[in-house]
Amino acid sequence: MSTPHPGPPPQGGRDNLPDARGRYGRYGGKFIPETLMAAVEELTAAFEAAQHDDGFRREFDELSRTFSGRPTPVYRADRLSAQAGGARIWLKREDLCHTGAHKINNALGQVLLARRMGKLRIIAETGAGQHGVAVATVCAKFGLTCEVYMGVEDMTRQAINVYKMRLLGATVTPVETGSKTLKDATNEAIRDWVTNVRSTHYVIGSAVGPHPYPVMVREFQSVIGREARAQMLVETGRLPTVVVACVGGGSNAIGIFAPFYDDPVRLIGVEAAGRGLNSGAHAASIVGGRPGVLHGSFSYLLQDDDGQVVATHSISAGLDYPGVGPEHAFLHDAHRAEYVSVTDEQALAAFHQTSRLEGIIPALESSHAIAYAMPLAGALAAEEIVLVNLSGRGDKDLDIVRQASGG
Amino acid sequence: MSRIAAMFARLRAERQLAIIAYLTAGYPRLDVTPSLVEAAARSGADAIELGIPFSDPLADGRTIQAASQVALQAGMTVARALQTATSARTRTDVPLLFMTYLNPILAFGLERFCRAASDAGVDGLIVPDLPPGESADLRRAADACQIDLVFFVAPTSTEAGIDEACQAATGFIYCIAVTGVTGARAELDPGLLPLIETVRRHTSLPLVVGFGISRPEHVAALQGKADGVIVASALLDAIARSPDDPASRVREFLTGLRPPA
Numbered sequence: 071m072s073t074p075h076p077g078p079p080p081q082g083g084r085d086n087l088p089d090a091r092g093r094y095g096r097y098g099g100k101f102i103p104e105t106l107m108a109a110v111e112e113l114t115a116a117f118e119a120a121q122h123d124d125g126f127r128r129e130f131d132e133l134s135r136t137f138s139g140r141p142t143p144v145y146r147a148d149r150l151s152a153q154a155g156g157a158r159i160w161l162k163r164e165d166l167c168h169t170g171a172h173k174i175n176n177a178l179g180q181v182l183l184a185r186r187m188g189k190l191r192i193i194a195e196t197g198a199g200q201h202g203v204a205v206a207t208v209c210a211k212f213g214l215t216c217e218v219y220m221g222v223e224d225m226t227r228q229a230i231n232v233y234k235m236r237l238l239g240a241t242v243t244p245v246e247t248g249s250k251t252l253k254d255a256t257n258e259a260i261r262d263w264v265t266n267v268r269s270t271h272y273v274i275g276s277a278v279g280p281h282p283y284p285v286m287v288r289e290f291q292s293v294i295g296r297e298a299r300a301q302m303l304v305e306t307g308r309l310p311t312v313v314v315a316c317v318g319g320g321s322n323a324i325g326i327f328a329p330f331y332d333d334p335v336r337l338i339g340v341e342a343a344g345r346g347l348n349s350g351a352h353a354a355s356i357v358g359g360r361p362g363v364l365h366g367s368f369s370y371l372l373q374d375d376d377g378q379v380v381a382t383h384s385i386s387a388g389l390d391y392p393g394v395g396p397e398h399a400f401l402h403d404a405h406r407a408e409y410v411s412v413t414d415e416q417a418l419a420a421f422h423q424t425s426r427l428e429g430i431i432p433a434l435e436s437s438h439a440i441a442y443a444m445p446l447a448g449a450l451a452a453e454e455i456v457l458v459n460l461s462g463r464g465d466k467d468l469d470i471v472r473q474a475s476g477g
Numbered sequence: 478m479s480r481i482a483a484m485f486a487r488l489r490a491e492r493q494l495a496i497i498a499y500l501t502a503g504y505p506r507l508d509v510t511p512s513l514v515e516a517a518a519r520s521g522a523d524a525i526e527l528g529i530p531f532s533d534p535l536a537d538g539r540t541i542q543a544a545s546q547v548a549l550q551a552g553m554t555v556a557r558a559l560q561t562a563t564s565a566r567t568r569t570d571v572p573l574l575f576m577t578y579l580n581p582i583l584a585f586g587l588e589r590f591c592r593a594a595s596d597a598g599v600d601g602l603i604v605p606d607l608p609p610g611e612s613a614d615l616r617r618a619a620d621a622c623q624i625d626l627v628f629f630v631a632p633t634s635t636e637a638g639i640d641e642a643c644q645a646a647t648g649f650i651y652c653i654a655v656t657g658v659t660g661a662r663a664e665l666d667p668g669l670l671p672l673i674e675t676v677r678r679h680t681s682l683p684l685v686v687g688f689g690i691s692r693p694e695h696v697a698a699l700q701g702k703a704d705g706v707i708v709a710s711a712l713l714d715a716i717a718r719s720p721d722d723p724a725s726r727v728r729e730f731l732t733g734l735r736p737p738a
């Protein structure tokens with residue numbers, strides 16, 4: 071492994087990240103059309119006000135508990151650990167959240183914020199459908215109009231989630247442009263927002279987009295890391311040696327990483343290597359890309375020599391995105407977190423192992439984190455602890471796995 | 478005086494609105510753009526905006542998305558767009574502007590791009606995903622090559638946002654006519670004239686209206702109010718109707734756009 075000990079925390083922890091301009095070092099920013107600028111400024115002000123408002127926090131905490139099902143447990147995965155043959159593997163069970171993934175944390179936070187701003191129409195993009203389902207769920211709870219943009223390619227891959235969103239009363243709008251996946255759904259959602267910005271809040275589903283989205287998503291998701299840190303201290307009497315999470319746009323990873331910034335804990339983000347980094351068919355933005363601007367922020371990006379965003383591939387729709395949140399770009403360059411990648415095949419193997427050995431069917435996204443954690447744990451001593459963010463459950467992936475495994 | 482400033486000075490004296498025609502470089506075919514620029518300039522376009530296509534044009538509606546896709550598939554690149562501009566410049570003296578998103582320019586290199594654009598005879602640059610607050614590096618690169626950098630105001634802009642755009646812009650201010658993406662519209666937005674009046678209080682730069690401009694009535698309604706209009710999607714729609722003879726469509730469309738004096 072490259073760095074046995076973590077580097078220094080980023081400039082005194084996360085309080086200084088981002089700066090007033092929404093920058094994480096050179097990354098982040100607000101690269102958006104002027105039509106959206108006022109809405110993004112309004113959102114920044116509303117978010118800052120909400121963060122200092124006890125009423126807002128109380129409502130978020132209470133609904134996290136009674137609606138989303140928090141706190142989620144940490145679980146010692148003995149048989150996975152035995153199979154790995156080294157450090158103990160623990161799982162943070164975000165798969166047990168209402169709607170089946172960590173996405174509900176951010177959906178709840180942002181919809182509460184939209185209500186405060188008086189925006190009663192909610193739009194979202196979705197890839198795997200987990201974010202779309204989470205947003206549709208919270209909108210149903212509050213009686214808000216909800217429209218979800220989804221690439222037609224993903225609508226086929228994740229048909230059950232499309233049906234769920236419709237059951238929940240949301241409109242699912244197919245996106246036929248470009249690669250017909252998450253990137254293009256995001257483009258369409260932004261175009262809708264540009265057109266309906268006065269009445270509409272755009273709930274971005276990951277720690278990407280223009281400032282303040284990356285920081286806002288981090289703050290709503292960092293409930294994962296706060297809980298996990300306290301739970302590990304209770305359960306094991308110590309902090310984990312390593313925290314591992316998959317990285318699509320980076321929201322579940324930043325959520326579990328951020329509360330550990332000031333601790334001597336290695337942080338590892340696992341990107342999707344698809345059919346292999348050299349195949350061209352992957353979605354590993356940090357490992358395989360270089361910095362550029364997409365969807366409002368400057369960060370690592372999969373692009374060609376001419377600055378055109380390239381098509382990506384991952385067996386998991388939730389990781390199939392050419393960009394990544396700017397805070398991860400910063401953590402990478404600052405050597406505070408390490409970024410690695412795992413292929414479709416390795417993720418599938420981890421999916422099966424976790425199902426058989428632990429009785430937990432993980433999302434294909436989360437299977438990437440497990441696939442990396444297994445050999446990592448194997449290389450560490452028995453007293454070390456590897457904490458994996460199990461970001462979601464695999465129900466949505468059964469058709470894909472069945473096809474891929476020829477079953 | 479820059480070509481852009483000289484054009485507005487001349488048209489102001491003539492009490493005429495500038496008509497700026499947008500063409501996606503490489504649309505409908507890779508090598509056709511210089512001849513379309515010439516056709517446009519001979520048919521009443523006072524300046525030409527050349528779009529360098531980007532894979533993810535999030536401020537653009539269907540028409541420009543589709544044209545960008547066609548041009549990219551035909552092999553248009555930043556380097557080829559620069560060659561296109563060079564070739565167009567041999568055929569006309571009207572101001573030329575590039576319009577593209579930030580990432581292709583970043584990938585090419587901001588300074589290298591501005592120098593090459595200037596060498597190609599390009600006078601200005603429009604980047605819809607670059608707000609004034611993020612523009613310091615490009616501003617420096619553009620200034621070093623005497624290229625104008627245009628910024629936007631929108632119906633949703635705050636006074637502070639309008640002021641920032643007016644402080645940052647050179648050449649002209651791009652007034653977005655609608656709350657929305659590009660694409661031909663039947664009607665002008667009722668909020669447009671008040672927006673123009675507000676922006677006038679912040680700047681003496683020319684004000685050019687774009688997004689949705691598609692008909693002679695729109696041009697007539699803005700005569701004496703704005704300093705120019707940009708026609709983009711409506712022109713591309715006309716080209717799309719008979720891509721085999723795009724120069725004729727450009728001529729027809731533009732001669733029909735300016736109300737008879």
Ligand SMILES: Cc1ncc(COP(=O)(O)O)c(C=O)c1O
Pocket residue numbers: 171172173197198199200201275276277316317318319320321322323387388389433435436461462463
């Ligand atoms: C279960 C699960 N994990 C992870 C992701 C990836 O997103 P992020 O990197 O924002 O956590 C998704 C996205 O859909 C998901 O559904």
